[in-house]
Amino acid sequence: MGTSIDSKFIETSEAIVSQFGFKDLKSFVKRQALFMLLAKIEKFEVEDKFLESKYHMTFEDFCKRIEAVKNEEDFTEEEDYLDWRFTKEALVRLMNQKRELEYA
Numbered sequence: 001m002g003t004s005i006d007s008k009f010i011e012t013s014e015a016i017v018s019q020f021g022f023k024d025l026k027s028f029v030k031r032q033a034l035f036m037l038l039a040k041i042e043k044f045e046v047e048d049k050f051l052e053s054k055y056h057m058t059f060e061d062f063c064k065r066i067e068a069v070k071n072e073e074d075f076t077e078e079e080d081y082l083d084w085r086f087t088k089e090a091l092v093r094l095m096n097q098k099r100e101l102e103y104a
Contacts, residue, residue, distance in 0.1 A: 030101060037098045044094065047087045051080060059084050 010025055017028040048059070055062050066081050 030104065033101055034098065037094055041091065041094045044087050044091045048091065051084045059088055
């Protein structure tokens with residue numbers, strides 16, 4: 001990123017975050033970033049479960065169904081397919097980011 005943080009900010013921030021039980025600014029930032037990732041993961045998991053419930057099948061089965069009826073157009077299902085695919089891709093990306101951050 002290339003952005004540097006001045007020492008006065010670090011000193012002031014670390015004094016504040018230590019009151020919340022964090023040993024330093026890095027551990028605070030890491031924890032907050034993890035919380036934000038978990039919130040996004042939960043949002044996409046809810047969307048995934050909603051679509052599974054709506055169609056009574058997994059995304060993989062839904063993809064097979066969409067492929068099987070290629071010549072028929074159902075705009076609602078096509079839109080749901082795109083939303084569901086985005087949801088699944090986002091979950092993979094966010095879970096990878098979470099894992100990376102946990103071990104950073």
